[in-house]
Amino acid sequence: MFSSEAVRVFLAVVDHGSFSAAARALGRMPSAVSMAVGQLEAELDLQLFERQARSTVLTPAGLALLPQARLAASHLQRLGAQALALHEAPQPRLSLALAPELEGAGWSAPLAALAEAFPPLALDVRVLPQAEAMALLREGEVQLALVFERHALEAWEGFEEVGCELLVAVASRAWLAQVAGNAPLRSETLQETRQILVGSRAGEHNPRLIHSANRWEAGSHMAAMRLVEAGLGWAFLPRAMLPPSGQGELVELAFDNMSNQVSLWVDVVWHRERPLGTVAQRYLALLREGLRGQPPL
Structure with missing residues (x-):
């Protein structure tokens, strides 16, 4: 469900306001971002975004999950930094x-x-x-x-x-x-x-x-x-x-x-x-x- 990559894509769409803008920020094709979000929604059995003509808006379910997604992203970043530090001599x-x-x-x-x-x-x-x-x-x-x-x-x-x-x-x-x-x-x-x-x-x-x-x-x-x-x-x-x-x-x-x-x-x-x-x-x-x-x- 919410893997580190799924969290990254989900937050990119939220922060940039659309699949195409998120794709540019992530260096991907819009179709790949849309597919990743669709797969996440299918696994959760929840609709996370309302697809509109010029923008993408969070649904109530997406809004409810957003704080935990941001917290998870912060924890993952710290985990990565800690792992990197273990490879370096003090x-x-x-x-x-x-x-x-x-x-x-x-x-x-x-x-x-x-x-x-x-x-x-x-x-x-x-x-x-x-x-x-x-x-x-x-x-x-x-x-x-x-x-x-x-x-x-x-x-x-x-x-x-x-x-x-x-x-x-x-x-x-x-x-x-x-x-x-x-x-x-x-x-x-x-x-x-x-x-x-x-x-x-x-x-x-x-x-x-x-x-x-x-x-x-x-x-x-x-x-x-x-x-x-x-x-x-x-x-x-x-x-x-x-x-x-x-x-x-x-x-x-x-x-x-x-x-x-x-x-x-x-x-x-x-x-x-x-x-x-x-x-x-x-x-x-x-x-x-x-x-x-x-x-x-």
Whole structure:
């Protein structure tokens, strides 16, 4: 009935809207696609498509089977990828993309043990805005990405939550004196003054971190910190990046009507359709072990 080939043909007709369009996508004759669908319908004793003049539309039975067919196609793709991986010798390589806010997190702690277990280990760590880090992961340029929680999960994402990062609202002493003086600071002040955001080329930002309509973008948190130190605006920065309280030009802002902190969950993400190799799996295990009993990232 639903063999891997039958699933492929069925979904091609659904996705391309007709037997002829599916045939072009599959590199076959339309008659071969029509015959394959007809044979599937005969074996199932169900009509899957309404044949119309210019298009092919799913019947209620076809609609009912469609979600399971897509799930089966996804499982078959992963099965094929896993089988291919079994033919390849494990490569002592780890490639990792980090959101800039997480440079100071605990991602580097497992690397000493990993290098000892795999002496010829090749390591590639890239620090990029989150959207770009996830794009590299999706395209297969890296094996893992350490990023903040996403607003919605893509079907291809496998992930494990590994902690949280605390971001705090900060400004320079000079900025605070000019904007607030001795008056209590309220959230409305943030909305009326310039905010420094760490941006990506796609212009994507976590909405929890946006408070002002007047925004400048910096390519990294270090650049954002320099702009804040110069008194050019305020920003949410990782607390781990800040100097000890009372030292330096930066100060944590304190508000009358809201907290000055935002906690974001941190995930390690991988592509579910690209099985992780031995090295990446070992890194994940070491990361889990290192986080037991430790404070959040």
